[in-house]
Amino acid sequence: MTHTVPLSDIRVLHTLGPTGTNCEAAAKLWFDNRGIDGEVVLHPTLEEAATVMGRAPHAALLGCVVYPDLHTLVFSNLEQFSLADLFIMPTHDMVLASRTGEAPAVVSTHPAPQRLIPDELVPGGVQRRLVNSNAQAALDCVRGLSDGCITTLIAAEQHDLAIVKNYGPVPMGFSIHVPRMDAAPAAASKPAEQREASFDVV
Template identity: 50%
Template sequence: MITVHTLGPTGTNCEKAAHLWLKNNGHDGAVKLHQTLEDAVKHMLTTDQGDVLLGCIVYPHLHHLVFNNLNNLKLVDCFVMDTHNMVFASKKAELEEIKIVGSHPAPQDLIHKVPGLNKELSIKLLNSNSEAARQCEVDAVDACISTNISAQSSGLTVLADFGPVPMGFSIHAKII
């Protein structure tokens, strides 16, 4: 059985991609979610030989993971998949109430595409789209860029829906 190590918590585009990769490649396996891809690499390198890392090509510093692990990991596959719908969501009904927006670094530019949003807001960078929704749910941020799945599971209202984004994902295996 193969384990795909990738970015969590549940509801990330990486989780969706990991399940798709297992299915499309006929693998019986599991998906293990980590707080960051850096944590996933560390954990993966201590596990069985068959485990792989799934990364998103827009993940900040993916290049560091690749080049810092040239002796440990090799790129073995790449594929494109539509992400979950990317959304701007909040528990607040009025845009003028939004002062702090949580986002993973990769999709943060979507914040500036929300019509009518105060341009003088702060952006709090978080480890994943799912984590951004969870931080909004507990009022650590006023709104977030996240996936529709994570926004829904966190009880947020979608204020702008950017739709799915065709996205690249990479699969890295341990060098034996």
């Protein structure tokens, strides 16, 4: 038999990084709302986060409902973890940013918000460069791997990128997945103590 870890026992949330992602903000909010001084551990992908989490007794995975292949992650791990909580939080402002402030021709973006990039942004259309997270998109832009990025406002400001367009916050759903633990076998009840009855012979 198995059981799931109670939400009240969670002290570590594994989720998508690097720092500046909406998942990181959601994980911090989840702990804050419960008055828990918890730890948020960031990973390049949710798939890696799930692997590292394993069946740690006080850890859980925080996902996002628009994460590509979240359904695959869930159905591939039915024996490893279970969906235990869902909540809605506005994302950071989502922005199109570039190093120069000019409209970028090559844009790094996570697959989920890529439709925020208008095809007519530059003559000849925009080349989309898919990456693992909004924060990673900002990092790749700074490193010169693209001219611009779709990212969060906090990540753009962290890397001194110029805002080309601010799309504002987006109401977003986040999920908490807790490990399924092997249940300890129930303690066998002790047989009633046998006592030798004594009878008075009449």
